[in-house]
Each structure stands twice: as C-alpha cells, then as structure tokens.
C-alpha cells in the first residue's frame with residue numbers, strides 16, 4: 001500500500017470552488033493508511049455486541065482504523081440530507097445487538113441489527129454496519145409470509161452518472177439503477193468525478209458538499225491530492241471525486257480537439273479513490289466497510305478489480321468484497337502504450353493482467369512491437385463476474401473488439417441484463433420538456449408535439465408528413481456512416497428527417513451541410529441537448545437506429561414509450577427489445593413494436609424504412625397498434641434491479657476470483 005496515503009481534514013472547506021483552484025493546498029494531519037478492524041465485537045446476553053472504534057484524528061490517538069470521528073461530526077452539521085449521525089465518540093454508549101434470523105425450521109439463516117434500547121426493530125440499511133446484512137422485508141400478503149432478503153453494500157464506480165454528468169447510456173444507467181437498487185433496500189454509493197467545465201452544467205454539483213476528507217494518491221510519478229464531495233439523494237450516496245484534472249472545458253472525455261490525452265491518469269485517480277471511499281467515508285455516520293460489492297462500469301473504472309486483487313487483498317483488505325464489471329461499450333478499452341504501466345502504481349508482477357499486444361496488421365510501423373496496456377482487459381481477467389446488455393455478441397469475433405477470446409474464457413460468469421429506463425423522466429404524460437402531454441389512453445397530444453417540433457426547428461408544419469428521427473453519439477458504433485450513405489435516398493421521399501448528435505467532427509459537418517442542402521426536409525442539431533432529445537422522441541413518428549452493435553440501447557426503449565416506432569438494426573439489445581411488425585398475426589390485429597433489419601446494409605435499412613413509411617401513410621390503424629403495443633411495454637428499472645440482485649447473489653456465493 002506504499003503508494004497510497006489518506007489524510008483527514010479537520011475543518012470544513014464548504015466553498016465549492018475551493019478545490020477547483022489548482023494548486024490549493026489543505027492543511028491537515030496525514031496518516032499512513034492502515035487496515036485495522038473497524039469494529040470491536042463482544043458478546044452480551046447471547047447477542048453479539050458491535051461497538052465502533054474510531055481514531056481521534058485531531059490528536060492521532062486511538063487506533064489507526066477507518067478513523068472517522070472528526071469527519072462525521074461535520075457531516076451531520078453540514079449535510080442536512082443525510083440521516084442524523086450518532087455520537088460515535090461516546091465510548092460508553094451501548095453498541096448494537098446482533099439478533100438471529102431463523103427460517104421455519106429454526107435454522108439460523110442470518111442476523112439483523114437491534115438497537116440497544118430494547119426497541120427490537122430491524123434498522124435501516126444506512127445503519128447496517130459493514131457488509132451484506134439480512135434484511136426483513138414486509139410481505140404485502142401478510143405477516144406470516146415475511147421473507148428475508150440480503151441487502152448489499154453496493155459501490156458503483158463510473159465516469160458518468162446522470163443528472164450530474166452524461167454523454168450517453170452509461171450516464172443514464174448509473175443515474176437510475178443505483179436509485180432502483182436503493183429503493184429495494186440496498187445501501188448504494190456511486191463514485192464518479194466532479195466535473196466542472198465552466199458551463200451551467202456545473203450547477204448539477206451544487207448540492208454536493210465537501211466531506212473534508214482528502215487523500216493522497218501516488219501514481220504517475222507523483223503525489224496527487226483528491227477530495228470527496230457528497231450528496232445524499234433518492235436513497236443513494238452520490239460521491240464525487242475532486243481533482244483539478246476534472247475541471248476543464250469540454251465533456252467528461254474530451255473537447256473540440258478530441259479526447260483528453262491524460263484520460264488514463266484521470267480515471268486511474270477515480271479507481272484509487274473509489275477503492276478508498278467505502279473504507280474512509282463515514283456516510284450517514286458509517287463507512288460502507290470492506291464487505292461490499294463494486295459495480296465497475298466500462299474501462300474508466302476497470303482498474304478497481306485489479307487494485308483489489310493486487311494491492312488490497314494481499315494486505316488482508318477487501319477479502320470478502322466482490323467486483324462485477326459492467327460493460328456498456330466494448331469499443332473503448334483504455335489502451336495506452338506499455339510504458340505507461342509503471343504510472344499506474346501497480347506491482348510489476350501484475351503487468352500480465354493488463355498486457356495487450358496488438359496484432360501485426362494493427363501496428364503502425366516496422367519497429368512497433370504492438371505492446372500496450374489495456375485497462376478493460378485487466379478488469380475482465382480480475383473481476384468476479386461480468387455483466388453486459390447482450391452477452392452472446394461480445395464473445396464473437398465480430399462483437400468482441402479483440403476481447404472475444406478473453407470474454408469467452410469467462411463465459412461461466414458472464415450474464416446479460418436488459419437495462420431499464422427512468423419512467424419518471426421519460427413519461428409522455430408528464431414530461432416537462434414536451435409541448436403537449438399524451439398517454440396510451442389519449443394519443444392526441446403526440447401530433448401537437450410533432451407540430452411544435454417542426455415549428456421549433458423551422459421545418460414546414462406538416463402533421464401528416466412522416467417525421468424520422470435519430471439521436472445519439474456520432475460514432476461508428478451508431479451506424480452514422482450508413483445514414484450518411486443512405487440520406488439522399490431517404491430524403492428523395494416526401495419525409496422530414498431530424499438528427500441530434502455530437503461526436504466525430506466529419507459527421508457533425510456532414511449534418512450541417514445536409515441541412516443547407518435539404519432546407520425543407522432535414523435538420524441536424526449538432527450538440528448534446530437533453531430537452532431536445534425528449535422533444536425529438538415525442539415529436540417524431542419513426543426513430544432510426546442502425547447501430548453496428550448495441551449491448552442494450554436506450555433510445556429505442558424511450559421511443560416505444562413515446563409511441564414512436566423504432567426502425568433498428570437487428571443486433572444485441574435492439575433485436576431483443578424491438579419486435580418485428582407482423583400485420584397478419586393474431587387474426588389480423590397484428591403484432592410487433594417496430595422493424596428490425598439485417599444485414600447492416602444501406603439496402604436493408606432503406607427497405608425497412610420504406611415499410612415503416614408506407615404503413616404510417618396507408619395503414620393508420622396498424623400504425624396505432626404499433627404505437628400502443630410499444631407504449632404498453634414495461635422496461636422499468638425495477639425489473640432490471642431484480643436481475644442484478646440475482647447476479648449479486650451468485651457473486652457472493654462464489655469465492656473471490658482472485659484471492
């Protein structure tokens with residue numbers, strides 16, 4: 001652990017801008033990180049007594065444990081959203097009792113915490129000390145059927161979490177799934193960078209308060225000081241890692257000049273911070289502790305399982321923790337030259353975990369040995385389990401982006417779960433961004449949304465003209481090149497076409513050029529704009545998604561909820577969620593929610609699009625059937641969260657993959 005130090009700040013620095021100023025130093029005592037037990041356990045009257053032991057950080061007395069007293073006192077006074085913090089300093093205060101949970105046959109199947117007052121209530125998950133507790137949940141059918149369910153301490157590590165930061169589906173998932181899991185009784189923390197880019201988006205972080213807990217991380221040949229900010233919202237501890245490298249214009253990953261050159265550094269910091277957060281942050285009065293489940297999302301969080309295996313477990317820490325790698329986007333893997341390995345602060349013998357050699361054809365010159373480090377690969381070979389939207393495709397040559405063999409080797413712990421959607425944010429009957437509300441019972445507002453969109457974009461107001469939409473990153477993944485190829489054919493028809501997206505500059509300028517050429521038919525909105533994405537989803541008749549690969553895909557789910565018919569490439573999650581229209585099924589009443597085409601070619605995309613346009617124009621009742629069937633679909637996060645819980649259970653049953 002030589003490269004890691006924790007410092008605890010004794011006084012609050014509540015100004016949000018304090019840390020933003022590069023070069024700001026904080027005066028504080030520094031303690032080398034150690035890992036003594038967080039709790040003392042004794043027995044009394046047959047119950048296990050748990051008493052927390054805390055370091056007195058101001059004097060340095062006491063054990064050098066998760067020492068949280070100086071910090072937690074401040075949290076209770078500053079963070080009004082957190083539940084009250086108990087007086088941890090009172091050594092005489094009785095600890096919690098650990099009561100036994102028994103099944104019908106009298107077998108002990110777990111424990112729950114009982115307050116010392118004798119008031120034998122099961123305490124809520126925020127007060128659950130250290131680890132998976134067994135929690136009693138109410139059964140609506142009656143007390144006799146009361147069930148037990150394991151509640152986990154879950155730590156999401158992610159580069160994005162909406163509404164704080166979002167460039168795509170990763171932000172959506174990490175903004176919604178934690179809330180759904182917290183609502184099901186788990187204790188959930190999300191660790192993500194505190195991005196400040198000098199725009200109105202910075203206000204998203206206003207309610208996150210400085211926890212006054214700084215850490216020094218030794219990597220990239222130097223000492224980096226990070227701080228933690230925290231907001232407790234919707235049952236979730238939103239923890240933001242603060243460092244000057246997260247404060248710059250642009251989106252989380254880059255600016256107009258392309259991707260930031262120091263992303264490996266920025267996300268290495270995130271991973272170190274995320275590994276420490278459960279040990280050192282007394283959120284709501286208690287740390288999450290070592291027995292937690294890390295959900296590491298994409299390559300940005302990929303060093304977490306590597307750090308657990310190489311730097312923590314050898315020191316006896318996180319022995320009972322588990323890590324689950326959630327892959328949203330396999331095409332970004334965090335690949336950098338092999339020479340950067342030494343910057344990561346990992347033991348040299350762990351190089352093999354990240355080692356990556358490019359095939360000969362991918363090397364740039366005769367002396368290029370193709371040697372690199374690949375963070376996502378490191379996560380795949382060290383995480384306890386792997387999750388994605390659609391698991392089979394990523395084990396194939398076509399969908400594996402060079403990682404198919406490694407992914408196949410871990411097939412037994414690889415699962416696919418279809419994402420849910422935030423049905424509060426994406427609800428046509430209450431959406432604050434759209435011109436008129438509508439629902440499956442009254443669809444009349446949809447055409448008003450279409451008219452309002454045409455008006456807003458300066459297109460001819462033509463309620464009967466098929467309006468096609470596209471929303472997404474302008475990226476090879478999204479099949480944007482195919483749209484460019486087919487655009488003249490699409491626009492030769494009597495249709496309107498609206499695109500919203502940002503990304504590859506060549507496609508951004510193509511969108512601008514196309515708008516100039518087809519003034520009455522085409523609009524290309526270059527940029528990232530959530531309200532406009534809602535208005536396009538509501539106002540269009542058809543949503544086009546010719547993605548090359550799509551682990552899950554969210555826009556087709558939003559579209560169906562808004563009665564907008566998806567036309568998608570039959571791949572991954574798109575194939576799973578969009579049912580092909582069949583007008584003759586069910587004795588002529590039809591079935592299906594859209595069109596999915598294959599192969600991914602201009603011709604097959606145009607054929608599907610033409611079927612959709614024709615159905616819209618000539619078969620109004622079939623169209624309405626398509627709309628209604630899509631709107632009826634249930635893609636709530638509740639369903640996905642239940643499937644995640646199953647994977648958590650499997651993860652906790654198996655021993656850690658790397659001991």
Ligand SMILES: Nc1ncnc2c1ncn2[C@@H]1O[C@H](COP(=O)(O)OP(=O)(O)O[C@H]2O[C@H](CO)[C@@H](O)[C@H](O)[C@H]2O)[C@@H](O)[C@H]1O
Pocket residue numbers: 167168169170172173327328329389419471472473500501502527528529530533549550551552553554555556573
């Ligand atoms: N210019 C813009 N303005 C406003 N909003 C915009 C926008 N561009 C994109 N968005 C929004 O970003 C999200 C995109 O989500 P997707 O799941 O469709 O794709 P993405 O490839 O980012 O996600 C990856 O992760 C998710 C989550 O696991 C998987 O569903 C998916 O298959 C995988 O590729 C949607 O909410 C969309 O509305």
